[in-house]
Amino acid sequence: MTLSSFDRDRADPFTAAMRATSVAMVMTDPRLPDNPIVFANDAFLGLTGYSSAEVIGHNCRFLHGPRTDPVAVAKIRDAIDAKMNISIDLGNYRKDGSSFHNGLHISPVFNEAGELRLFFASQLDLTDRYRLLGEWEQANRTLSDALETTATLVHEIDHRVKNNLQMVSAMILLQSLDQPDPELRRGLTDTLARVEALSTVHRRFHQSPDVSQFDVADYVRDLLGDLVGATGRTDIRLDLDLASAIVPASKSAAIALLFNEVFTNALKHAFPAGSGGTLRVSMVSADDHLAAIVEDDGVGMPQAQRPTTSFGQSLIKTLARQLRAEVAVKRVEPSGTRIEIRLPRERKVMA
Ligand SMILES: Nc1ncnc2c1ncn2[C@@H]1O[C@H](COP(=O)(O)OP(=O)(O)O)[C@@H](O)[C@H]1O
Ligand SMILES: [Mg+2]
Structure with missing residues (x-):
């Protein structure tokens, strides 16, 4: 199939569907030098901002730019060399210089004799999805930072309560030492033990990573x-x-x-x-x-x-x-x- 055969076969339902779909699609011909685009649908032209004349006859690398991952490009090249399918996300660029996340899928197309005739490539604009993911990750980070701050505060409070209870213990102890009445002294000592038992609770919370349990x-x-x-x-x-x-x-x-x-x-x-x-x-x-x-x-x-x-x-x-x-x-x-x-x-x- 060549460029001219696409133009001739406007009545072919598959070609018509490819032209009409909202998914950006191109076909490239690996038998021509530098594997150029031989067909690009309107969705592809809409996504990239180029005219048909600007893309037909050119290799797809005009979509690359500074934020295009060279590792992803190398993987695509390897798949094309090996005549294999590949699905990969990579940063691509429109004619106006703006970038988009491209969910790219490439498949080789063989004729009945098993010879490679075309590469078929579809492009999904994943920019919104990546933006939402980024916002979601940011929201998650903010939330876990807030939780961490709260846990730190509660730890700090436990630390202070423990210290204050230790001060109360020390005062009770001093009072009990001065107390001549053995019955009252015993009562103070029992109270001291109770305050220390509570102080131990706060010591445990201060040391524990989970302050809710x-x-x-x-x-x-x-x-x-x-x-x-x-x-x-x-x-x-x-x-x-x-x-x-x-x-x-x-x-x-x-x-x-x-x-x-x-x-x-x-x-x-x-x-x-x-x-x-x-x-x-x-x-x-x-x-x-x-x-x-x-x-x-x-x-x-x-x-x-x-x-x-x-x-x-x-x-x-x-x-x-x-x-x-x-x-x-x-x-x-x-x-x-x-x-x-x-x-x-x-x-x-x-x-
Ligand atoms: N484990 C125990 N073994 C022996 N006697 C106990 C035990 N637990 C409590 N008692 C007895 O029960 C009494 C009442 O205990 P409690 O109400 O705690 O008072 P207190 O400890 O202030 O004496 C104690 O004085 C003691 O005679
Ligand atoms: Mg007792």
């Missing part, structure tokens, strides 16, 4: 390390079996205070001076709940329970109610105490 297992490991360390006792052994248990950050303070009460009770009451033992803590995380068992092999709860008016007991009750948690206290044979805590997952904590 709280891993109870990590926290328990941290807190127990601190609490046992603070007793100065080497005869209390820790036995931990903690599966990671992620809860929303909003529940962290209540959970931290609840565990702090249970752990400090075991460390304070189960092992009187001279009789150490093991504090075993296990945690299982299920879809709908989180179950923890805190078990000591210490002296056990006093047989005659005190009226449940102590601050520790009422704090446990209040926190359990707030978390909708169940807390069961059981005797362990031959001696010791087991606290079973079950925290439902999906329900929201009361503000």
